[in-house]
Amino acid sequence: MNTIIIILLAVLGATLGSFFNVLIYRLPRKESIVFPASHCANCNKPIPFYLNIPIISYLALGGKCKYCKAPIHWHHLLVEVITPLILILVFLQYGLLNILFLKYALLCMFMIPIFFIDAFHQIIPHTLSIPLIPLGLIFALIPGNDVGIFNALISSGIIFAFLVFLAYAYRLARKVDGIGGGDIWLLTAIAAFFGLLSMPYMILISAVLGIIYFLIFVRRKEQGFAFGTFIAFTTVLWSVLGAESALNLIPWL
Numbered sequence: 001m002n003t004i005i006i007i008l009l010a011v012l013g014a015t016l017g018s019f020f021n022v023l024i025y026r027l028p029r030k031e032s033i034v035f036p037a038s039h040c041a042n043c044n045k046p047i048p049f050y051l052n053i054p055i056i057s058y059l060a061l062g063g064k065c066k067y068c069k070a071p072i073h074w075h076h077l078l079v080e081v082i083t084p085l086i087l088i089l090v091f092l093q094y095g096l097l098n099i100l101f102l103k104y105a106l107l108c109m110f111m112i113p114i115f116f117i118d119a120f121h122q123i124i125p126h127t128l129s130i131p132l133i134p135l136g137l138i139f140a141l142i143p144g145n146d147v148g149i150f151n152a153l154i155s156s157g158i159i160f161a162f163l164v165f166l167a168y169a170y171r172l173a174r175k176v177d178g179i180g181g182g183d184i185w186l187l188t189a190i191a192a193f194f195g196l197l198s199m200p201y202m203i204l205i206s207a208v209l210g211i212i213y214f215l216i217f218v219r220r221k222e223q224g225f226a227f228g229t230f231i232a233f234t235t236v237l238w239s240v241l242g243a244e245s246a247l248n249l250i251p252w253l
């Protein structure tokens with residue numbers, strides 16, 4: 001039974017990954033996500049469905065456009081591979097007939113385009129972050145959820161107020177924006193999903209990962225810092241581990 005579910009999730013995930021690649025390309029460019037149909041970003045030739053099969057087409061074409069041979073960025077393949085992988089890991093953590101599977105699978109699916117769009121463009125589209133806030137609150141109303149509605153409301157309220165305060169304080173002190181509006185919406189939404197107890201750790205782990213990455217890889221220090229990328233990564237990690245078991249991993253709690 002599990003094998004069948006895993007195969008189905010793999011197919012669903014690869015297909016979703018293919019759709020996320022469209023979002024990752026088009027949302028920051030403010031293009032429609034429906035029209036026109038898939039086309040090569042270089043020669044604009046439409047991609048027929050038989051060349052648009054997730055993972056397989058990329059490998060068969062050697063990561064190049066069939067017509068103009070322009071290279072297709074490797075992140076396309078990566079997205080189509082990690083999306084099914086994350087779905088399967090969330091399934092293995094919670095099981096299919098658990099509301100938490102739906103909740104965390106959905107949350108992770110939003111994190112994939114956010115991760116790449118913020119990494120490439122230093123923006124988090126509001127169309128991906130803001131709808132997550134009511135979604136998190138709706139899940140909090142469903143029986144069997146790990147975070148109750150009061151926790152979700154208080155958690156997202158406190159995180160929102162704290163980040164808005166921090167953003168204003170930073171701007172007053174340094175005369176530049178330190179925290180983007182996108183980060184504020186994203187963390188407010190995640191707070192509704194994870195509850196208050198997880199949030200200090202979520203923010204701390206995201207910040208530590210971000211700082212480590214910045215120190216190792218970023219040569220030009222004035223370059224924009226894509227905090228949302230690290231928030232998205234930590235959110236997937238936290239969901240896959242299970243918020244409760246993730247908290248248990250922290251010995252001093």
Ligand SMILES: [Zn+2]
Nearest residue numbers: 040043065068
């Ligand atoms: Zn082409």
